[in-house]
Every structure is written in C-alpha cells, then in structure tokens.
Amino acid sequence: MNQLFKLLKQPRFSPFFWTQALGAFNDNVFKTALITQVAFNTASLTTLDGGMLVTLLPGVFILPFFLFSASAGQLADKYDKATIIRLVKLLEIAIMLLASAGFILHNLAMLALALFLMGMHSTLFGPVKYSYLPQHLQASELTAGNGLVEMGTFVSILLGQVLGAWLGSLSQHALFTSLSVLLIAVSGFHLSRRIPRSPAPVPALTINWNPVSETANNVRIFWAQPVLWLGIVAISWFWFFGATLLAQFPSLAKGVLQGSERDFIALLTIFSIGVGLGSLLCEKLSQGRHELGLVLLGAVGMSLFTFDFASTSAAIHAQLQADPGLTLRTLAGWEYWHMLADVALLGICGGLYIVPLYVLLQSRTETNYQSRVIAANNILNALFMVLSAGFSLLLFSVGLSIPQLFSATAAVNLLVAGYLCIRQPEYWFSSVAYLKRCFGAA
Known part of the structure; x- marks a missing residue:
C-alpha cells in the first residue's frame, strides 16, 4: 500500500x-x-x-x-x-x-x-x-x-x-x-x-472527423491484435455485468427485499466501496507487477458471489412473504448480513478483475495509438451497457425474477471467462502461475 x-x-x-x-x-x-x-x-x-x-x-x-x-x-x-x-x-x-x-x-x-x-x-x-x-x-x-x-x-x-x-x-x-x-x-x-x-505522441496526426470511418479504423487496429481485442471485450463485459446488476438494485430493494430507499443506497454503497477496495488490493496482490492472473480469479469470484447473492436475496424474499409481520430490519437469522457480505465481496472481485485489464491496454498498445484504442474501448463499453438493458428485458419477458436474472448473469460471466481462456490461454496460465506463487507450489 x-x-x-x-x-x-x-x-x-x-x-x-x-x-x-x-x-x-x-x-x-x-x-x-x-x-x-x-x-x-x-x-x-x-x-x-x-x-x-x-x-x-x-x-x-x-x-x-x-x-x-x-x-x-x-x-x-x-x-x-x-x-x-x-x-x-x-x-x-x-x-x-x-x-x-x-x-x-x-x-x-x-x-x-x-x-x-x-x-x-x-x-x-x-x-x-x-x-x-x-x-x-x-x-x-x-x-x-x-x-x-x-x-x-x-x-x-x-x-x-x-x-x-x-x-x-x-x-x-x-x-x-x-x-x-x-x-x-x-x-x-x-x-x-x-x-x-x-x-x-502524434502531433502530426490528421483528424478524421467522421465518427463511423474513424471507429472502423480503430476497430481494424485492435482487431488485428487478439490480445487487445479480447482485453476490450473483457472490459466491456465488466460494464455489461455491472450495469445489469446495478440497474436492478432499486427494484430489488423495493420489490424483493420489501425495503426502502435506504436499502437501495446500502446496496449501492457497499458494492461501490467493494470495487474500490478490490481495485486498491490489486497493487498489493500483484506486488508491483502486471498480474493478469487476477482477471480470471476476479471473474470466478464475481460469479460465485453473484450466485450466492441471488440465492440469499430469494431466501429473504420467501421469508418475508411467508410471515407478513417480518420486515427486512427485523428479519430473523443472518441472511441480511450474508447478502450484504456477498455484495461487498462481489465488488472486491470486480475490482480485481477490471484493473489488470486496463493495465493490459496501456502496456500493450503502441504509444501512437493508445488514446484511439481506449476511445474504441469506450464505444464498446457504451454498447455493452445498452445491450445489458435488452438482456434484462429479454429475461424478464420469459418470466425470470430479479434473483434469477442475477444467477443467469453470473452463469454467462463464467462462459465469458471460459471464452477468454480459450481464445487467450495467457489468462489461464497466468492464474495458475499466480496461485502456485501464492501457495508456494513448485
């Protein structure tokens, strides 16, 4: 630190x-x-x-x-x-x-x-x-x-x-x-x-003001470099994942947890602080290196704690439905604190996932194209956030509840992590090497 x-x-x-x-x-x-x-x-x-x-x-x-x-x-x-x-x-x-x-x-x-x-x-x-x-x-x-x-x-x-x-x-x-x-x-x-x-870096650059053709030029730059392309997809997926969950926090607090604005703010606060802590932990865990192995570990943690968050919030909803005299504040058992811990750990894993990916873009992009590649990344981030709304509407249209939407998103997250490892085995090998160093394996 x-x-x-x-x-x-x-x-x-x-x-x-x-x-x-x-x-x-x-x-x-x-x-x-x-x-x-x-x-x-x-x-x-x-x-x-x-x-x-x-x-x-x-x-x-x-x-x-x-x-x-x-x-x-x-x-x-x-x-x-x-x-x-x-x-x-x-x-x-x-x-x-x-x-x-x-x-x-x-x-x-x-x-x-x-x-x-x-x-x-x-x-x-x-x-x-x-x-x-x-x-x-x-x-x-x-x-x-x-x-x-x-x-x-x-x-x-x-x-x-x-x-x-x-x-x-x-x-x-x-x-x-x-x-x-x-x-x-x-x-x-x-x-x-x-x-x-x-x-x-490129003071002689001639500006192309046509956003369509320039975006196409940028896409060609990183499309030819699989490491950059997959890094941008992985970053954009993080914003899809986060947008899907955060957009439902108000409805989750009100409809599923039968709480108030305070509970929505609590969920948002704990998640945001969790991402912040995870982002800071990256420096400690990577020991000053670019540790790509944290990406896969963060992705697995994101899915694990999202599954548990969905299960716990559904269990709380069932208890509240079964006993109309209960409220979220008076709920017996440890489920409420369990749910908040899931949100915090989910946020921490999100921080561990996203920081090494931004370092990847910065360290492996040619200096002359760095800002343009990051701009292309921002376009794809925005597109994925828009698609996240369509994804949620689609799943709601077939009758899924909010906890079920969260579970589905966690499952897709594992598929995305698997896709990254298949297309770029460095993610897998870096994670294995990192765990070996942590546990002192030969």
Missing part, C-alpha cells in the same frame, strides 16, 4: 487523480439530481410521462460516447493531454451554467441538453484519463495508478449519486443543486491547472 500513498503525494499523479474524481462526482450529482426531479416532481418540468423520461435520460448521457469517442481518441493522441483536460474542465463549467439555468427556469430542454453535453464532456475525457497514466507512471506503478483511478471513480460515482438524490429532494433544489455543480466544476478546473505537461 506504500506505493498507493506515495503516488497520491506525487505532483505527476495527484492533481490528475483529484481532477478525474471530481469530474465523475459532478457527472453523477447533476444526473441523479435531474432524474430525481423528473421521477418525483415531473409536473414542474414537463407534461410528458415521468417514468418514460427516467428511462430515456440515461440514454441521452450515453449517446455522445457513440458520436464523439472516435474524435476524442484522435485529439488525445494529437494534442497535449494536460491542455485537453483543462479545456474539458472549462467546458464543464459552461455546461453547469446551462444546467443551472435549466434548474432555475424549470426548463427540461435545457437540462436534457446539459445532460447530453456532460456525456460529451465524459467522452472527451475518457481517452485522456487512461492514456495519461502510462505517460507519467513507470511500468511498475501502472497497477497502483489504475487501482487508485478505479477506486476514485467508483467512490465518486457513489457520493455523486447520494448527494444528487438529496439535492433533488430539497424544496430549494434549483438553487442548491446549481451552486453545488458549479462549485465542483470550478474546483475541477482549478486542480487541472496543476497537471504537468503531457506532450502529444
């Missing part, structure tokens, strides 16, 4: 870390405050159906990843990354001014436009976020750096959702939400000014 604390004190890492964390925080404060208002105070914003809008608005945020990721990757390869970050942070301030006007004027069109622009803000930042690290960290520091970034991202998302939900519930939500998002944006820009210069 000393490596982690040292990095957080380094001027080459610390300003970047806090800048990216504040960006993720602000995304979620604004997005959650808006969705909370639409869900609980629709009439003040529009005559449209609130339920339909709550479903559509996250899509407005994701859309820019498809439209602008290809261009964002080229910009990050062509220009100084520190300069791009500062310009993106200035853009964030302008977007938050628009969002503030939308909240104060109760103008849904302005708020939807601001949400779309915040999606674009995240799209522009994404390729810089992961290509910055190999430019400023040594190879032995990449696991620690990525672990800290993933931890910071998930904790920021969590805190942003909690603060956004609280702000959206206030009677003076417009004023307090506007002040909050503007303050966060300005703080992010202030920190970004301390980020050291990051010279462009």
Whole structure:
C-alpha cells in the first residue's frame, strides 16, 4: 500500500487523480439530481410521462460516447493531454451554467441538453484519463495508478449519486443543486491547472472527423491484435455485468427485499466501496507487477458471489412473504448480513478483475495509438451497457425474477471467462502461475 500513498503525494499523479474524481462526482450529482426531479416532481418540468423520461435520460448521457469517442481518441493522441483536460474542465463549467439555468427556469430542454453535453464532456475525457497514466507512471506503478483511478471513480460515482438524490429532494433544489455543480466544476478546473505537461505522441496526426470511418479504423487496429481485442471485450463485459446488476438494485430493494430507499443506497454503497477496495488490493496482490492472473480469479469470484447473492436475496424474499409481520430490519437469522457480505465481496472481485485489464491496454498498445484504442474501448463499453438493458428485458419477458436474472448473469460471466481462456490461454496460465506463487507450489 506504500506505493498507493506515495503516488497520491506525487505532483505527476495527484492533481490528475483529484481532477478525474471530481469530474465523475459532478457527472453523477447533476444526473441523479435531474432524474430525481423528473421521477418525483415531473409536473414542474414537463407534461410528458415521468417514468418514460427516467428511462430515456440515461440514454441521452450515453449517446455522445457513440458520436464523439472516435474524435476524442484522435485529439488525445494529437494534442497535449494536460491542455485537453483543462479545456474539458472549462467546458464543464459552461455546461453547469446551462444546467443551472435549466434548474432555475424549470426548463427540461435545457437540462436534457446539459445532460447530453456532460456525456460529451465524459467522452472527451475518457481517452485522456487512461492514456495519461502510462505517460507519467513507470511500468511498475501502472497497477497502483489504475487501482487508485478505479477506486476514485467508483467512490465518486457513489457520493455523486447520494448527494444528487438529496439535492433533488430539497424544496430549494434549483438553487442548491446549481451552486453545488458549479462549485465542483470550478474546483475541477482549478486542480487541472496543476497537471504537468503531457506532450502529444502524434502531433502530426490528421483528424478524421467522421465518427463511423474513424471507429472502423480503430476497430481494424485492435482487431488485428487478439490480445487487445479480447482485453476490450473483457472490459466491456465488466460494464455489461455491472450495469445489469446495478440497474436492478432499486427494484430489488423495493420489490424483493420489501425495503426502502435506504436499502437501495446500502446496496449501492457497499458494492461501490467493494470495487474500490478490490481495485486498491490489486497493487498489493500483484506486488508491483502486471498480474493478469487476477482477471480470471476476479471473474470466478464475481460469479460465485453473484450466485450466492441471488440465492440469499430469494431466501429473504420467501421469508418475508411467508410471515407478513417480518420486515427486512427485523428479519430473523443472518441472511441480511450474508447478502450484504456477498455484495461487498462481489465488488472486491470486480475490482480485481477490471484493473489488470486496463493495465493490459496501456502496456500493450503502441504509444501512437493508445488514446484511439481506449476511445474504441469506450464505444464498446457504451454498447455493452445498452445491450445489458435488452438482456434484462429479454429475461424478464420469459418470466425470470430479479434473483434469477442475477444467477443467469453470473452463469454467462463464467462462459465469458471460459471464452477468454480459450481464445487467450495467457489468462489461464497466468492464474495458475499466480496461485502456485501464492501457495508456494513448485
């Protein structure tokens, strides 16, 4: 853990870390405050159906990843990354001014436009976020750096959702939400000014502004390299897996566990903290190396604890149905704490799974193409998150419950892990070698 604390004190890492964390925080404060208002105070914003809008608005945020990721990757390869970050942070301030006007004027069109622009803000930042690290960290520091970034991202998302939900519930939500998002944006820009210069790897690059042809070019680059292609598929699958589970947490808390918003927040909090802890543990477990063996171990753990989470939540539901006098708080037995432990361990395994994959992309991609490959990864991540919604709807349409959906997702996760090992045996052999080292086998 000393490596982690040292990095957080380094001027080459610390300003970047806090800048990216504040960006993720602000995304979620604004997005959650808006969705909370639409869900609980629709009439003040529009005559449209609130339920339909709550479903559509996250899509407005994701859309820019498809439209602008290809261009964002080229910009990050062509220009100084520190300069791009500062310009993106200035853009964030302008977007938050628009969002503030939308909240104060109760103008849904302005708020939807601001949400779309915040999606674009995240799209522009994404390729810089992961290509910055190999430019400023040594190879032995990449696991620690990525672990800290993933931890910071998930904790920021969590805190942003909690603060956004609280702000959206206030009677003076417009004023307090506007002040909050503007303050966060300005703080992010202030920190970004301390980020050291990051010279462009390909300053002579000619920008192709056509997102379709440029995305096709990027796909050709990593399609010809199976290691990169499989790494991107594995990362995108993580976001599919996480989106499938997290999207059902509110319904699980209310319908299956017969709980309240507090139980939804508890599930989200424990999962997010778990991913953060798992991300930090990667540095300790890998001992400063790029340890690809953790990917398969993390994937197996994800499935194991998701199966158990589904079984335990179904058992809790059965007990609550059998005895109407019981509540989640008064439930006899240890099932409730068992379920929360499953969520925490699931999150930890997710952190162990995802960090080595990002290190793989950074360490095995040519420097001249690094940002563009990461941009292509972001496009596929967004596509998999959209597909996760279709996957859930399909399984619900054939009569599966939420715990059964979780079990099905865990089963598919094992198939994906098997596919990775078959297509790229390095995942299997690295896991076996890692376990042998851990247990002192010859």
